[in-house]
Amino acid sequence: xxxxxxxxxxxxxHVGEVCAAADLRAVRTASRSARPAPLKILAIALSKLGxxxxxxxxxxxxxxxxxxAGLRIIxxxxxxxxxxxxxxxxxKDWCGRRRPFxxxxxxxxxxxxxxxxxFPSGHTMTMVGVLTPIAMLWPAATASAVAMTLxxxxxxxxxxxxxxxxxxAGAALGxxxxxxxxEWIVHLFG
Numbered sequence: 525x526x527x528x529x530x531x532x533x534x535x536x537x538h539v540g541e542v543c544a545a546a547d548l549r550a551v552r553t554a555s556r557s558a559r560p561a562p563l564k565i566l567a568i569a570l571s572k573l574g575x576x577x578x579x580x581x582x583x584x585x586x587x588x589x590x591x592x593a594g595l596r597i598i599x600x601x602x603x604x605x606x607x608x609x610x611x612x613x614x615x616k617d618w619c620g621r622r623r624p625f626x627x628x629x630x631x632x633x634x635x636x637x638x639x640x641x642x643f644p645s646g647h648t649m650t651m652v653g654v655l656t657p658i659a660m661l662w663p664a665a666t667a668s669a670v671a672m673t674l675x676x677x678x679x680x681x682x683x684x685x686x687x688x689x690x691x692x693a694g695a696a697l698g699x700x701x702x703x704x705x706x707e708w709i710v711h712l713f714g
Contacts, residue, residue: 547687551624555631558682568634570679574647575638578672579605579654586658600657600709604702608653611697612646619643625684634683645686645694651676652698657706 558567573581582601586594621643625633639646655669677691686694 543689547689548624548628550688551631551681551684551686552628554678554681555624555684557678558634563682564634567679567682570675571635571647571683571685574651574676574679578651582654582658586662590662596713597658597661600661600706601654601702603709604653604657604698604705605650607705608649608698608701611701612644612649613639615644615697616641616646621687621690623685624681624687628684631684633685635685637685642686643690643693644697645677645680645690647680648673648677648686648691648694649698652695653702654698656699656702660703660706661710 558564583594583598586597590597616639620641623633623637623642625631651673655665655673659666659669673695677688677695680686680691681688
């Protein structure tokens with residue numbers, strides 16, 4: 525290895541360590557925010573809603589507002605979620621990142637995990653992947669979509685299941701699939 529390459533490798537390694545430490549500090553802060561009983565219940569409830577329970581409720585809200593025309597909103601959201609869940613397990617296994625509560629045992633895990641690894645956040649990925657088409661096709665729902673996404677992201681970090689970088693990557697992946705999927709479907713079907 526050349527001296528320049530060795531310096532670059534060392535610098536990148538140091539940057540990675542600094543980022544990982546900042547990520548873990550953020551988890552500790554979020555975890556402390558969920559210590560009061562009402563916020564602990566909220567963090568657990570939001571995470572459990574992200575296990576899949578929120579999506580039929582969203583579909584029902586869309587159908588209540590738009591009737592059968594709401595299927596034009598639901599379809600790209602569902603297709604986005606399906607596409608994401610084809611990618612997700614392979615990415616999780618490939619990255620193999622340990623969860624914060626496994627790295628720092630003083631952090632309490634507030635609920636059971638659905639899979640072994642931390643990166644990316646599947647809850648945040650799915651939430652953004654579903655809410656992106658909804659916000660694109662029903663702009664009045666954008667503020668609610670942002671609030672739901674932020675709540676889910678907080679809950680995943682507060683329960684010590686994810687790092688902030690996990691939820692950011694999940695959000696980027698969800699948007700990266702949800703946006704073009706919706707654009708493609710709208711282009712094809714109007």
